[in-house]
Amino acid sequence: MAGLTKSQIGGFLARQGILVAFALFIIGFTIANPRFIDPDNIMGVVRSSAILGVMALGVTFVVISGNLDLSVGSMMSFSTIVVLDLHDKIGPTLAIPTMFAMTLALGAFIGFLVAFLKLNSLIVTLGMLSAIHGLTLTYSGGKNMDIADKEGTWFSVFGQGDIAGISVPILIFLLLALVLGVVLAKTPFGRKVYAVGGNGTAATFSGVRRARVVFMCYIISAFCVATAGLLQASRSLGSQNTVGQGLELEVLAAVILGGASLLGGSGTIFKTVIGVLILGFITNGLLLVGLQFYVQFVVTWVIIILAVWLDIAAKRGKLWSPIA
Amino acid sequence: MQAGQLSKYLKGGAIWGFIVFELIFFSVAGEFLSVSDKAFMDADNMLLLFKQSAPIGIIAMGMTIVMINGNIDLSVGAIYAIAAIVLLDSMTWPAFEGLGDMVIPVAWALALLSGVVLGAINGLIVWKTGVDAFIVTLGAMLGYRGLVFMYNGEQPTSHLNWTLVDFAEAQFLGLHTATWFLLAVTLAIWFLMTRTVHGRNAYAIGNNREAAVNAGIRVGPHMMINFMIIGFLAALSAIVFYSESGSVNPNDGELYELWVITAVVLGGTKLTGGAGSIISTFGGVVAIQLLRKGLAHLGADTSTVNLVIGLILIAVLFLDRQLNVKGKEELKV
Numbered sequence: 086m087a088g089l090t091k092s093q094i095g096g097f098l099a100r101q102g103i104l105v106a107f108a109l110f111i112i113g114f115t116i117a118n119p120r121f122i123d124p125d126n127i128m129g130v131v132r133s134s135a136i137l138g139v140m141a142l143g144v145t146f147v148v149i150s151g152n153l154d155l156s157v158g159s160m161m162s163f164s165t166i167v168v169l170d171l172h173d174k175i176g177p178t179l180a181i182p183t184m185f186a187m188t189l190a191l192g193a194f195i196g197f198l199v200a201f202l203k204l205n206s207l208i209v210t211l212g213m214l215s216a217i218h219g220l221t222l223t224y225s226g227g228k229n230m231d232i233a234d235k236e237g238t239w240f241s242v243f244g245q246g247d248i249a250g251i252s253v254p255i256l257i258f259l260l261l262a263l264v265l266g267v268v269l270a271k272t273p274f275g276r277k278v279y280a281v282g283g284n285g286t287a288a289t290f291s292g293v294r295r296a297r298v299v300f301m302c303y304i305i306s307a308f309c310v311a312t313a314g315l316l317q318a319s320r321s322l323g324s325q326n327t328v329g330q331g332l333e334l335e336v337l338a339a340v341i342l343g344g345a346s347l348l349g350g351s352g353t354i355f356k357t358v359i360g361v362l363i364l365g366f367i368t369n370g371l372l373l374v375g376l377q378f379y380v381q382f383v384v385t386w387v388i389i390i391l392a393v394w395l396d397i398a399a400k401r402g403k404l405w406s407p408i409a
Numbered sequence: 410m411q412a413g414q415l416s417k418y419l420k421g422g423a424i425w426g427f428i429v430f431e432l433i434f435f436s437v438a439g440e441f442l443s444v445s446d447k448a449f450m451d452a453d454n455m456l457l458l459f460k461q462s463a464p465i466g467i468i469a470m471g472m473t474i475v476m477i478n479g480n481i482d483l484s485v486g487a488i489y490a491i492a493a494i495v496l497l498d499s500m501t502w503p504a505f506e507g508l509g510d511m512v513i514p515v516a517w518a519l520a521l522l523s524g525v526v527l528g529a530i531n532g533l534i535v536w537k538t539g540v541d542a543f544i545v546t547l548g549a550m551l552g553y554r555g556l557v558f559m560y561n562g563e564q565p566t567s568h569l570n571w572t573l574v575d576f577a578e579a580q581f582l583g584l585h586t587a588t589w590f591l592l593a594v595t596l597a598i599w600f601l602m603t604r605t606v607h608g609r610n611a612y613a614i615g616n617n618r619e620a621a622v623n624a625g626i627r628v629g630p631h632m633m634i635n636f637m638i639i640g641f642l643a644a645l646s647a648i649v650f651y652s653e654s655g656s657v658n659p660n661d662g663e664l665y666e667l668w669v670i671t672a673v674v675l676g677g678t679k680l681t682g683g684a685g686s687i688i689s690t691f692g693g694v695v696a697i698q699l700l701r702k703g704l705a706h707l708g709a710d711t712s713t714v715n716l717v718i719g720l721i722l723i724a725v726l727f728l729d730r731q732l733n734v735k736g737k738e739e740l741k742v
Contacts, residue, residue, distance in 0.1 A: 216715065219716030338548070389544065390548050408629045
């Protein structure tokens with residue numbers, strides 16, 4: 086340690102700042118309230134973060150490819166409402182694949198607009214946020230959706246079940262994170278996602294079909310959203326039309342916190358999972374210390390800006406921006 | 410060159426063409442489908458339309474200059490809510506008890522000041538840290554909303570001042586107070602962007618930041634001023650709305666940023682910066698409000714409005730790109 090110069094320590098802090106901050110948070114909260122480190126509490130946090138986390142996995146792909154997806158929140162409301170409605174009409178066995186197909190169709194539509202028509206993803210998904218919200222309200226007629234027989238259905242297994250003492254949402258989250266992590270880090274497709282986001286023109290000249298890659302990222306995002314909708318529906322067995330409202334920004338916050346650049350080309354699934362867990366543990370820690378839930382908004386604000394600031398400060402080698 | 414001019418006029422006039430189309434469509438369709446007997450293009454209805462577009466419209470003027478500058482502000486909804494709380498709550502503070510109705514300008518000043526300060530915080534962070542405005546204001550959107558909740562928990566903040574309500578409901582030359590505010594803001598921001606050095610520099614920075622820096626323009630202060638202006642306008646919008654309603658919920662103003670950005674983009678302002686016009690934004694604001702009112706006139710509910718506005722936004726983006734591509738091809742020839 087003695088051999089490290091100040092700037093090396095600074096560089097390490099900036100590069101791994103998010104992990105350092107995470108560790109400090111856990112230590113701080115544990116001192117404030119020892120229950121924080123209790124295994125039951127930790128499991129509880131991971132379980133309640135699972136829905137947000139599953140969505141963040143898909144958005145990570147979209148962000149790395151250099152685009153944005155602001156429609157995931159209202160798309161998740163759509164999936165939840167659809168699967169709950171179909172559950173009573175055609176039974177859960179058929180309802181789940183139908184809901185996945187409908188959600189993937191929405192994702193394909195967005196992917197088509199962004200990838201093949203090359204429209205700005207921020208505006209397209211902003212428009213789709215509103216349009217899908219309208220679609221959901223039209224579908225449900227504005228009413229809350231509830232499963233009639235809440236006791237007798239096996240549908241609740243996804244959101245409430247346990248396998249070997251670990252709750253199913255956690256298992257699904259971790260499994261999906263593992264699969265998508267391998268896809269992103271170890272397959273040719275994953276490398277193309279980085280290439281397209283890092284330098285789209287160079288990727289095109291290297292023979293990467295940019296539009297296809299971007300399209301697939303939106304399909305993956307839609308798949309994750311459908312999974313999140315399934316978890317949400319199964320956990321509560323009833324839902325409002327606005328269940329996912331505002332989630333798109335929390336998801337984005339988690340992805341950014343994990344160090345993915347909005348310009349594309351950087352970020353990993355592992356770091357996104359860390360980002361999701363940080364948000365979850367902050368909420369939980371603040372509640373355990375006895376603060377209101379909304380204090381987390383302010384803390385999240387400070388953390389997001391500090392995290393991104395340190396990240397780019399490390400890249401440019403200077404703390405303050407060169408803007409005159 | 411001639412053809413390029415044409416496409417420019419086509420784009421500049423598109424929003425007004427769209428408004429005319431909406432007026433004709435809703436008038437004709439209203440004859441057959443409407444549940445009410447009143448005509449759509451009723452004078453009272455149109456006056457009300459301007460009044461109702463004021464809260465979004467006033468913020469949209471600020472968003473236009475921030476976007477011309479090459480930035481974006483997602484925190485306007487939260488600033489709006491904070492300013493509303495400051496406005497209503499400060500009127501009940503014991504310190505101002507003896508002021509009588511003179512408390513109104515004091516409360517207004519405090520609300521506007523809080524808007525400017527919150528905007529300045531955003532601007533300063535964007536300037537000094539170099540973090541993208543999208544991320545800074547996304548964070549602020551959460552953070553400022555947290556401040557709203559911390560101020561008064563989950564309770565609504567209410568205070569009715571009847572002098573203020575009378576002022577807000579007054580009509581001068583047929584137009585409501587809110588409409589006058591919208592028109593005044595539009596005029597002021599139009600003047601700022603087309604007739605002052607600050608406006609010219611803001612366009613230059615959004616268009617090509619490197620070139621602007623080389624030309625000796627100080628980028629940071631201009632960006633910060635624009636964030637302060639949008640904070641000011643978000644607070645002004647809150648003043649216009651809450652003077653009349655007198656009660657603010659901690660969730661008020663949520664999703665306002667989306668409505669505002671939709672209006673600005675409909676008006677033709679580019680997300681990439683450097684291009685955009687205040688007058689077209691005014692058109693975008695009116696077009697959205699017409700759409701909401703028109704669909705309601707036909708008996709459609711909010712779900713249809715959301716659906717249609719989302720799809721129109723995407724269609725506008727598509728058409729705009731087609732026109733741009735065409736313009737470039739014409740230039741080549």
